[in-house]
Amino acid sequence: MRFNELLETKEFVILDGGMGTMLQKNGLKIGGVPEVLNITRPELLTSIHREYIDAGADIIYINTFGANSYKMKETGYSVNELVQAAVKNAKAATAGTQTLIALDIGPIGQLLEPTGTLSFESAYDIFKEIVIAGKDADLVVFETMTDLLEIKAAVLAAKENTDLPIMCTMTFERNMRTFTGCGVSNMALTLEGLGADAIGVNCSLGPDELMPVVEEMLRWTNLPVIVKPNAGLPDPVTNEYDILPEEFSKYMLQMADMGVKIFGGCCGTTPDYIRTLKKALEGKKYKGVRKQIPAAVCSSSETVEINQPRIIGERINPTGKKKFKEALIKHDMDYILNQAIEQTHAGAEILDVNVGLPEIDEKSMMVDSVKAIQGITEAPLQLDSTIPEVLEAALRVYCGKPIVNSVNGEDKSLDTILPLVKKYGASVVGLTLDKDGIPKDGDKRFEIAKKILNRALEYGISRENVYIDCLTLTASAEQDGVVETLKAVKRVKDELGLKTVLGVSNISFGLPNRERVNHTFLALALENGLDLPIINPNISSMSGTVRAFRLLKGYDKNSREYIEAYNIEQAGNEKQTDKQAGNSGNITLEYAIDNGLKNDGARITKEMLKTMDSMEIVNEHLIPSLDKAGDLFEKGKIFLPQLILSAEVAQAAFGVIKDYISSKSQDSVSKGIIVIATVKGDIHDIGKNIVKVLLENYGYTVIDLGKDVDYQAVVDAVKEHDAKLVGLSALMTTTLVSMEKTIELIHENNLDCKIMVGGAVLTPDYAKQIHADFYAKDAKESVDIAKQVLG
Amino acid sequence: MEKIIELKNINKNEAARYLGYRDTLPDVETTKTILECEAELLKVIRPQYVYRIFDISFEDDGVHVLGTELVLKGESIKNHLSGCKKAAIMCVTLSGEVDKILRTNEVNNMLRAIIMDALANAAVEQVCDEVENIIEENIPGYCHTWRFGVGYGDFPLSTQKIFLETLNAPKQIGVCATESCILTPRKSVTCVLGLSADKLDNTEKSCENCSMHGKCAFSKDGKSGCGK
Structure with a gap:
């Protein structure tokens, strides 16, 4: 049997x-x-x-x-x-x-x-x-x-x-x-x-x-x-x-x-x-009944049921974003993770992830991003790439049920993407375009949607997992197209019973006051049956429109979510304004750093940039203030939380300077490159992360390899970035061996770089014994060492 | 029926000590942040524990935990358990959600990350205290030594895997060890309590009986130790 x-x-x-x-x-x-x-x-x-x-x-x-x-x-x-x-x-x-x-x-x-x-x-x-x-x-x-x-x-x-x-x-x-x-x-x-x-x-x-x-x-x-x-x-x-x-x-x-x-x-x-x-x-009958499973996507811990409009955050995407592109090239995962955190805090329920850039290996970047993002957020992801291999790699490591973005009405696309969607049990976005492009006529887009649905069903994908994107055209260029999109959304929703998805912001391209056009179009689309708006949730009028729509349509029972979202926001705003008002006199950057005033730090830096050279701000104001905080920390006058707070203000100030420089296309402010890693086998990386924050605030470019890092990966990074200083951390006696092996491998490769080590179980003697050049007892000392090595 | 441990608050003085505050209290702003972090952590902490009590015998190769495959090796654990006929072996964890909240904060708010890390370390000790109380209740008439952690002194960290298996900890409370014998989720503890019907002289931990005596960060500046 x-x-x-x-x-x-x-x-x-x-x-x-x-x-x-x-x-x-x-x-x-x-x-x-x-x-x-x-x-x-x-x-x-x-x-x-x-x-x-x-x-x-x-x-x-x-x-x-x-x-x-x-x-x-x-x-x-x-x-x-x-x-x-x-x-x-x-x-x-x-x-x-x-x-x-x-x-x-x-x-x-x-x-x-x-x-x-x-x-x-x-x-x-x-x-x-x-x-x-x-x-x-x-x-x-x-x-x-x-x-x-x-x-x-x-x-x-x-x-x-x-x-x-x-x-x-x-x-x-x-x-x-x-x-x-x-x-x-x-x-x-x-x-x-x-x-x-x-x-x-x-x-x-x-x-x-x-x-x-x-x-x-x-x-x-x-x-x-x-x-x-x-x-x-x-x-x-x-x-x-x-x-x-x-x-x-x-x-x-x-x-x-x-x-x-x-x-x-x-x-x-x-x-x-x-x-x-x-x-x-014995004698009992099986009571199983076939039922309609709710349309939904999920991560391991969060299920998003598509029973009302749900916000897909669009910000993890390098298109038109210089800083994002730089972050991808530098493999700066923290930058991407911050985009994820910011969007979920702003109300995104699903995050689109697109890390495509010709200069990088999109497949490995996608896999690393999916893993890292899932490590810090519960929101389900929409995996977004034009390359099937990238999508498959992401689908494998994704934990939960994701959305694949996207397939279109062309046979080649359907027959490549849909088998992946089926195999990995995902949902899929179907774009209503084919080899002839996007039909002007909404009814023709509806026909393509039908084709996509039928093919999906043939592949064994159930209809609740097919989401149709009727495509937003730019209103300034094709004004008549707006109603065609809305018409197609309505027909797909009513006649095919499918969920719909739409990238919204494209509508206002080329127009002034885009935000106004965007959220008005968003409201129209929602009323016509849009389930999954892809928007920038950080713009409050966009996430606000979705929240208000859910309230007005009765999805948000007793207006609970709406009130929750805006009561807190209002209280937060008031608090912030108070704080700023209280300090808005003639405070200096030094004062802001000493007192941990992040917003003021950024604001004052912006002011200073109008009259002062960026390097002057860094060398004459930022670094001396950080030195002072470091000094006080060493003497036991201030403690780790205050040191970190000062560092975060400096980080905000640095952020402003970096933006300024990148907008002026001047040379970077980097004082040198440092590769840091928590060694193979060790996963205690908070100390390493503190070191990173401090080093960055002294103007060093830090290549952070993360935790549990292979020996060879450290060597490769030193070579690739021509780093002159490496920082290694280990917290357990069992992983000190890995530290030693990493150092051995660096030396075997005759790399021209100094090595500093740190971590709870390490001693200066042991550091010497494993041939490290420096022992740093805390984050402050790692900065002293960096100054000595890199200037 | 097992007793469910719930933490209603975290020992903030202890956390402040981990953050380096000794003779001074944190300033007003930091205290406020500590309170916010405490509230956030308490939402995700889910204390889980497992313990078993076994007879022990002292052999040449270490202290045998009878009826199991576990042997406790090293001079320090042998000394620690001397005079005991039984031992409680235990494992506690705050569960994996704590790891996630720490990871998130390390990315976007390092200040909160270090404070939560210190709070979580204090919290896991509090859960251990609670389990100690439960053990006391379950074995009346016995007094017990202070908690001796796996990896402490010369009690090898490599005992971790078999220690967890003996408690069925992976299955019962979701605690595993990595290849390098680090416990996961991170805020977890494995330790041994010696139990004796007679009076013991090592029921409280002190500087004198500590394996870090003279070496630890707290006593480096000549002041009295960690306060434990």
Whole structure:
């Protein structure tokens, strides 16, 4: 029998119960490696499997939960040996029965980036090794997962390397989230999109407490739903679980009534639980119903339902932005991240990400950007590129269900992009243009929309995942086109029932007072059925129009969101004005830096630039003030927060100067390039980041390689930027070795640069011993060293 | 039934000490920022913990935690547990959302980032204190040593992986270790408490019994240590 036949022929599918529970009863020590028993005690595994088969399990999970190369490293056995032994033991037990064998795969045991150091790509490789080793099983199950990205890597590894059906279960806590913050809808949208065959929950809680999680899951998926709870909660002293088989089954029956299809037990459950469960389900009918899944996109922790207009922020895009282009060339990720943070604070609910620039490797930049942005914001992303390879690379590493921007009505575009959208379970923006360009006539655009929809349906993409962009033309050039766009939006919405998306700002190109035209057009488009306006949310009249529209149309119940957005904003504005008014006398830049007045610092710098040379401001005002703050810090008169605050004022002042210089196309103010990194294996980077802020404010260009940086990456960066100074930080005794190795490699390459090191466990002696040129005890000293080396 | 730990506030004096304030209090503006940061952090902190109590035996290769694969190696942990028949091993975390808020602030507001970092360090110690109380309640009649962290003194950091497995910590509370034995999420702690029915003389941590005695940043300027 195959998995899909099992689903079709049986009202309910029964899984087995706990394995660890059974092994510990049979002598496995706590903290011992269960998978080794596959080889050392095969008869034990076979007999446990038999007990579950006798109890009524249709599918048994084999003893491979932790059989990955990371966890098995010290066992003396290979992944292949352990997995194949497990399959063999299970086959011995299932011989002559209809029971299926599931290759059981749990989390790797290391967290993925950015919280941990394991990359998505390495996680994929680890899972690939196991699924290939276990390809003789009847299906694969990924269970007890808490990180949506990790289970995505797992599903892709299974899909791309085997034909096995896939079950996925994740572990939720009482707050309806996993430990990493993944929500139920996020899991369902993502994994159904990726092509899992059944999804559900296991472990962590007892069946009673899982009830709300299961209810939510049923709302978000049409796949068969799995429930495999613990036998209640463990006692911390005795480790005994508190729910007995009868009570366990009682709750499971309630879940059968809710629409669950597949049942089993996790920690603390035994063959008794399965037997009682099987009996209880006898004669009951499966209650699953096909339902309409809400149109939505998500990250791991945020689901944006497109049931009302939602703002897509357009600012992560270099088109027409000099500073953004520079940031891309310098690989200045902080710049991009700040664009993300600013937009979400301003009200963006989804962020468009476009990092295309001819001078750079767009694919790797896109992958780095998606990873970094997802590390600091919860907003779902719209992946925006004209190059299919870039889109696919981004789709792989994206955690959640994204939007692909975009496909158009040309066959070539449709047949290249839509398969990617299907494979990775995304939504897609369809532009209503084709080889003849954008039709003037709105009805013709509607026809293209229809073509895009039909092709998407042929590829198996459901209609709630197709968003149509009827394209905004410039009103000054093609005034008649405005109503055509609006007409097309309305028809697509009403007649095809699709969600619509529109880049708004283009409407006012070439006109004065563009903002006025933009938000008026935005209001018109919203009234005609626009769901996803792509706008600059930082302009308050734009995000404000969407918020007001949602209020007026009754989406924003009791005007709650509107009031929340503007009450806070108003209070904030008043506060700021007060502060400025109080200080608006004749304060100096020095005063602003001493007192941490960021806005004043920037304002005064602007004033000073009218009469003073930029370098004079830097050398005569900014740096002496910072020196003074550094000096006071050293003497213990001020403390780290004040030092950082002064540095931030200086940073604001520097920002003004940099803008000024770039607008005048003068030479840059850089006093030299410094490469900094937290060494391989170490993820404590706050100290390094403090150093970065200070160095930048002294006018140095800092190439920040981040944390957990490969030795070679440091060498490459020094070469590429011809840096004369490198700063390395490490916080753990275990990572000092990496520091030493990085220094060795720099020396082996005969690079003409000095090396400074710092970090909590480092001492001047140790720094000398590993051949660093300087030891910096704190951020202030790193500046002194930079002055000494670079001037 | 396990007890849920909720933090209602964070020890701000402790956080200020981590930020370098010793004889002085933070100024008014900084204090205001500390309060704002505290409120923001409390929204995302989700204390999780797991502990188990085991019998221990002292062998040549270290202190064996009976019924498990865990062996506690090194002179310092051996001395620390001397006189104890049992030990509680524990792991606590503030959970991963704290990492995210720190990351975000490191990008766009370094001041808040360093303050939150200090607050989070204080918070994780508070959660440890709470777990200590829970352990006390669950094993009446025993007194316990102060918390001895994995990696402290000559107790090898490489114990981290098996330590976590023994507690089933990855599955129960989502704490793992990296290849370099760093705990993730970052604001997590693993430690050991010695338990004895008899009186112990190392129930409180002090400068004299600290492995950083004479070396730590707090005592470098000749003043008394970290205050613990």
